[in-house]
Amino acid sequence: MTVTATPAATKPDAPQVKATKHRNPVRFGVLLGLLVLLLLVVAPLLVVALNAVKSPSDYASNGPLSLPGHLYWDGIVTFWNRVDFGQKLWNSFISSLVVAVLGVLISILNAYALGIGKVKGRVWFLVFFLVANLLPQEVLVYPLYYLSKQVGLYDSLISVIIIFTVIQSAFGTYLLTSVYHEFPTELLDAAEVDGAGRWRTLWGVVVPVSRPTLGVLFTFFFIWTWNEFFLPLVFLVSNDNQTVPVALGVLQGDRLMDATTTSASALIGILPAMLFFLIFQRTLTRGITAGAIK
Amino acid sequence: MAAGSRKGYGVYLIPGIILSLAIIVVPLIMTVYTSFTRWNGVGDQTWIGFDNYTRLFHDSLFWSSFGHIILLILAMAVVPTLLGLVLAAVLFDYVAKHFSNRWASLFRSGFYLPQVIPVAVTGIVWGWILHPDYGALNKILNAVGLSKLAVNWLGDPKYALYTVMGIMVWIQLGYPIVMFMSGLQRIDPSLYEAADLDGATWWQRFRKITVYMIRPEFYVVLITTTIAALKIFGQVFVLTKGGPSNATLVPSYFAYKNFFEKAQVGYGSAISTVLTVIIIVLAVVFLRLQARAERTGASS
Numbered sequence: 293m294t295v296t297a298t299p300a301a302t303k304p305d306a307p308q309v310k311a312t313k314h315r316n317p318v319r320f321g322v323l324l325g326l327l328v329l330l331l332l333v334v335a336p337l338l339v340v341a342l343n344a345v346k347s348p349s350d351y352a353s354n355g356p357l358s359l360p361g362h363l364y365w366d367g368i369v370t371f372w373n374r375v376d377f378g379q380k381l382w383n384s385f386i387s388s389l390v391v392a393v394l395g396v397l398i399s400i401l402n403a404y405a406l407g408i409g410k411v412k413g414r415v416w417f418l419v420f421f422l423v424a425n426l427l428p429q430e431v432l433v434y435p436l437y438y439l440s441k442q443v444g445l446y447d448s449l450i451s452v453i454i455i456f457t458v459i460q461s462a463f464g465t466y467l468l469t470s471v472y473h474e475f476p477t478e479l480l481d482a483a484e485v486d487g488a489g490r491w492r493t494l495w496g497v498v499v500p501v502s503r504p505t506l507g508v509l510f511t512f513f514f515i516w517t518w519n520e521f522f523l524p525l526v527f528l529v530s531n532d533n534q535t536v537p538v539a540l541g542v543l544q545g546d547r548l549m550d551a552t553t554t555s556a557s558a559l560i561g562i563l564p565a566m567l568f569f570l571i572f573q574r575t576l577t578r579g580i581t582a583g584a585i586k
Numbered sequence: 587m588a589a590g591s592r593k594g595y596g597v598y599l600i601p602g603i604i605l606s607l608a609i610i611v612v613p614l615i616m617t618v619y620t621s622f623t624r625w626n627g628v629g630d631q632t633w634i635g636f637d638n639y640t641r642l643f644h645d646s647l648f649w650s651s652f653g654h655i656i657l658l659i660l661a662m663a664v665v666p667t668l669l670g671l672v673l674a675a676v677l678f679d680y681v682a683k684h685f686s687n688r689w690a691s692l693f694r695s696g697f698y699l700p701q702v703i704p705v706a707v708t709g710i711v712w713g714w715i716l717h718p719d720y721g722a723l724n725k726i727l728n729a730v731g732l733s734k735l736a737v738n739w740l741g742d743p744k745y746a747l748y749t750v751m752g753i754m755v756w757i758q759l760g761y762p763i764v765m766f767m768s769g770l771q772r773i774d775p776s777l778y779e780a781a782d783l784d785g786a787t788w789w790q791r792f793r794k795i796t797v798y799m800i801r802p803e804f805y806v807v808l809i810t811t812t813i814a815a816l817k818i819f820g821q822v823f824v825l826t827k828g829g830p831s832n833a834t835l836v837p838s839y840f841a842y843k844n845f846f847e848k849a850q851v852g853y854g855s856a857i858s859t860v861l862t863v864i865i866i867v868l869a870v871v872f873l874r875l876q877a878r879a880e881r882t883g884a885s886s
Binding site: 398401 | 594595598605606609614617620673676677681684685693695696697702703704707711712717725726729813816819820837838841842845846851855858862865866
């Protein structure tokens with residue numbers, strides 16, 4: 293009690309001091325500045341959400357910053373039905389999920405051979421996967437487009453799934469190889485003593501032990517694939533096959549899109565991403581730094 | 587390790603090798619080959635040697651698209667990295683200490699929010715806010731009597747590129763903040779305490795300790811964001827389609843137009859080949875600089 297009254301006499305990190313420090317105007321200036329900046333960053337999304345549930349006449353007469361007179365869902369419902377948004381969500385979901393699963397699987401196999409098996413020429417394989425990571429998709433797109441037409445996979449989710457499985461696993465291989473390089477040899481030796489072959493060691497020892505890293509990779513692959521725009525734009529031309537970003541992206545500037553319909557479309561594009569962010573938040577903040585090379 | 591124990595692992599690479607050949611190696615070779623030909627996408631390719639590259643060299647659009655990229659590197663890599671560095675340090679070393687960790691992570695999540703939204707959707711958000719007829723920004727500017735400032739943000743060649751740059755800062759800012767804040771966790775608190783005892787100001791501590799200690803993250807952020815700027819496509823496609831009058835044209839969109847709108851596949855291939863070479867050279871230079879910085883850092 294007396295300590296709180298005499299802050300100068302206490303250690304700087306004592307909790308009691310914090311209470312008095314709060315009264316320091318500089319500290320609140322910093323906090324206020326950050327809050328203003330945060331508001332600036334979040335404001336565009338808030339304004340979109342606000343106007344997505346506003347009727348066109350309400351928008352015309354009261355402008356973008358007023359609270360909606362009543363919650364108007366017609367903009368969202370009309371847009372949802374017009375673009376068959378449920379189908380787009382499903383396309384995005386299924387392709388992201390399959391890419392994430394297959395991408396992690398290929399990364400595991402590659403990294404097992406390179407990081408634990410230390411096969412000959414592994415440095416060159418790693419250089420290859422690093423370069424593959426750097427390549428702009430523009431340098432691959434036309435041959436992929438041409439070849440997919442030759443094999444009848446153009447305008448199909450399968451082509452997008454195969455392509456992104458390879459692209460994502462190039463990153464995954466690079467990251468996972470460095471993790472597997474440090475894999476405790478005692479565990480591998482113990483498995484060998486138990487008579488486990490390479491295959492059983494991989495699934496019985498290596499994969500379970502590295503599950504946290506695999507979780508990060510899975511999350512990344514899922515979200516990256518969900519957000520991809522360029523290749524899906526080229527490959528998925530018919531309405532039934534489009535993913536969420538493509539469906540929303542190509543409608544920009546369409547004359548049917550008025551102010552409130554556009555904000556409704558933006559809101560339903562934002563919501564799934566926000567949902568993933570909340571679900572995966574902990575994995576993501578841990579993983580952004582783990583995946584520092586992307 | 588004995589050579590014998592390595593046996594039996596090569597087979598695990600087979601699926602990865604086959605897929606990489608089909609999706610990366612073969613298309614890459616095809617694009618480089620096509621860049622030496624004239625081709626409209628159907629029929630035969632005509633070998634024309636370096637003609638596409640000489641044409642590229644004299645094409646003012648090609649040069650302006652790379653000029654725009656330099657400004658976009660400023661907006662996507664340089665500004666967010668510097669701003670993110672200061673913000674991360676303030677959050678880590680000021681807000682977390684003088685308020686609480688919860689405040690710091692709240693700010694971090696908030697600043698990171700634009701990063702989780704698909705690029706196409708951020709394009710829609712900003713396209714809507716900046717729309718000349720019904721956009722929120724100009725409505726607000728008009729309402730507060732600043733109608734002079736209510737320009738056609740994305741539709742006027744004078745402003746379009748700067749507008750896109752502003753949006754890119756907004757999108758990118760969260761990434762360096764998250765990276766730097768996690769890097770800062772490595773720093774031994776006793777370094778800061780020693781600096782405090784020596785009477786160092788916050789700014790001195792920031793320059794001498796914070797910036798010095800998180801150089802690895804600094805390089806990673808700078809490399810990845812610079813490469814992202816060179817590859818930028820989605821935002822430009824959704825916001826401006828490279829317009830108005832090519833004011834926001836970027837190499838990837840320039841290549842896309844040649845591939846799929848003009849059917850000049852050879853020329854498009856030359857553009858993307860040049861872009862690829864630039865990215866790889868830049869990455870090698872960056873990695874070398876980073877390695878050198880780490881060596882000198884270790885010896886000092």
